[in-house]
Structures are given as structure tokens and as C-alpha cells.
Amino acid sequence: MNASQKELIKATVPILRTNGNDLITYFYQRMLSNNPELKNIFNMANQASGKQQNALSGAVLAYAENIENPTVLINTLKSIGNKHVSLNIQPEQYDIVGNHLIGSIKEVLGDLATVELIEAWTCAYNELAQIMISIEAEMYQKTINKKGGWNGWRNFIISKIVKESDEINSFYLKPEDNKEIADFYPGQYISVSTYIPELGHKQPRQYSLSSYSNNEYYRISVKKEISQNTSPDGIVSNALHNKKEGDSIEASAPAGVFFADPDAKNPLVLVSGGVGLTPMMSMVETNKNSLQKNKTVWIHSCRNENVHAFKDTIEELNNENEWLTSFVFYETLPESETNAIEGRIDLQQIKEEILIEDAKYYICGPAIFIKVQYQSLVALGVNRENILYEEFGPQLLSLN
Secondary structure, eight states: OOHHHHHHHHHTHHHHHHHHHHHHHHHHHHHHHHOGGGGGTSOHHHHHHTHHHHHHHHHHHHHHHTTTOGGGGHHHHHHHHHHHHHTTOOHHHHHHHHHHHHHHHHHHHGGGOOHHHHHHHHHHHHHHHHHHHHHHHHHHHHHHHSTTOOSSOEEEEEEEEEEOSSSEEEEEEEETTOOOOOOOOTTOEEEEEEEETTTTEEEEEEEEBOSOOOSSOEEEEEEOOOOBTTBOOOHHHHHHHTOOTTOEEEEOOOBOSOOOOTTOOOOEEEEEEGGGGHHHHHHHHHHHHSSSOOOEEEEEEESOGGGOTTHHHHHHHHHHOTTEEEEEEESSOOSSOOOOEESSOOGGGGHHHHOOTTOEEEEEEOHHHHHHHHHHHHHTTOOGGGEEEEESSSOOOOOO
16 A cells, blocks of 8 residues: 555544444445355344444454554454454455445445545555455464364264253264364364254354363353343354254364463463353363463352353362362352352452462453453553453454
8 A cells, every 4th residue: 555545544534433333334234135145154143233343343443543554453363363264264255345345435435435545445455355364374274284173164963962051051072074173272262153044044153162172072162042131042052052962063173362371381360251161161171181280260250050150060170179269259149058259250359369470361251241350450450461351252342
């Protein structure tokens, strides 16, 4: 891009701030109407809720604001790249997106969309697309080079289903071809894809791996999302909960930038809310099997004892191992005796336990939960560089 084109991009920042979401909403409608096959890739629930539109409009705005030096967004781009690789996004699909994005800019801006502005945004998009394609090509190559690695979708059999709580079931997935599977870092996820009859097409979802890495199976632990207020039932989570042992499902290789390095010696402080405990479960199981057994403090919050997945497993680990200390917060305490603390997580209340030298802090849960816990850690003096978080669904937070 030349200097004048960059100035034109920066000049559109005010428009993106005020009308970016309308533009992106129109873009998705245009693209999915003309290319309905992409509904197999896009999370249509996030489309319906507007979360995907919000995430993309925020990303486009960030790119425009940093057009002089887009490399400052590299960590975000790598996170998006991981998601794309898990969905088997290919370079030619960037052409489809680009055509509809530029077409949407022309149609929404009308007379404001000068030839020079369209040329600038076309150039800007093509440069970004090449950055993403390059990032993803490296990821694809790294995955295929792994022992047991593969690209795209692979058939797995649900070998076992375990009820972990009133809401969460664990699904043990073994490869249909009985060949090796790729290892993963604790905290990473896989994408699964299944046909949804009521939609007439497949739907993919990302689920954190909830066990330690092994060469026999992947375990995902899925909350059955039930409609609340304006939020509908989770289409894919309900479909999974209706599956039986022996059923097949497609899955991609492990991906994700939210993970604990099993070779690092840093103490771990894990903060989870609800089903956000799943990647933490992988971290704890991995730590249990490691030689150094890093000191770990796990703080978990959920509504009550009935929805607390892996409750007995964590209690047993906590009682048997000096390296693990766990705290549980329930909004409603059970009538029976419990060690749980009533209410929601208050990190100030247990600051002596969690302020540990050289510790890495991992947060996972709903967006508002992540934001509150992140701000609490910062207020307690924790360096932002030592705080990592995983936001399920579209990336709406940019705390770092």
C-alpha cells in the first residue's frame, strides 16, 4: 500500500466506529446468500446472536487503526489463524470473502465509496489476506509434520460418554481409521463438525480438550446449552448430547494459542467459570503426569454443586497431592457439608494463595467473567504479560 492509500483507510476509522457493525452485518448477509456452502463453516448461532458480526467489525476497525503497522496485531492474527486452520479454511476462500467485503463497502457507502477508496480497501484486504494465508500455511505444515497429524476433517468414533454433571458430558473420541493421533498442549481445542437436520447443513464448533495428551483418544466435555431469556438452545451441544456411543463425528487436529507449556516450571494459577473448567482439567491432568508437578492453584466458580463437572476428581487430586490447592465458589451452597465458598469468585479474598512468584495465570469462562477476573489480577499487581485467557466463541475481548 502507498501512503495515500493508508491515509484513505485511516480516514474511514470514524465511519467504522459508528457504522462498522451495520457494514459487517450486510456483508455476512450478502456472502451467505451468494455462497450458502459457507454455512457449513460459519457458526450460525453466532450469526443469529450478532456475536460474529461484532467480532469481525472490531477486527476490521483494529486493522484500519493500525494500518501503518499491522504487525502489532500479530498475536490476534495467530489466534484467528488457529481457528481458521481448525476449520480447514483454504486460500481460495479469502477471495470469496474479499469480493463480498469490497462489494459491501461499495453498496453500503454509496457515493462515499470513491474509486480511490475502493482501491485502497482492496489493497488493504489483499495484504491482510496474504498475511493470514502465510500464517495459516505455516500452521498447516506444522500440523501435518506432527506424528499422527493431519489437515482438514477426520472421522472419529465416540467410544465412551461420561456424565460429568447435570449439564456436562464428556465424549471420548477415537480415530475411525485406528491410526495415530496428534498430541497437543494442555489448554488447546479441537473443532468438531456434525450434520444438523433442522438446518440442512453441517455445523462446526470448537471444544477444549479436557484430558492430558495421549495417543489413544481425545476427550471433550460439552455443556448442553439450554435456552435462557433470548438465548436459544445450543444446536450443536444438544446434537452432541443426543449422540450415542459408537456414533461418528468429524474432528480437526488440535489447535489454539491458550495453553500451558508442560515443560515450563512456572507455578500455575487457574481461574475458571462454568464450563470454562475444561482446558484447566487438561492442565491439571498433564501436571499430574509430569515429573516436576508444578505448584498449581485452581479457583473455580459455578452455580451449584449439581453443575460442577469433575467435582470428585478434583477433590481427590486436591486431597492426595501437595502440588494442588483448589478453591470452589458456588452461588448456591448445598444443604450437605461442603468446603465450597458461597458467592462468586473474589480473588482479593484469597490473594495470599494466588500471588506466587513467576506464576502464570490462566482464565477461562464467559466474557464478563474473564474481564472481571483479569481486572482483579491486575489490581492485585499481577503483570499483564503473565495473564492468559480463553474466550469461547468469537473474540470480543482485547484485554492485552
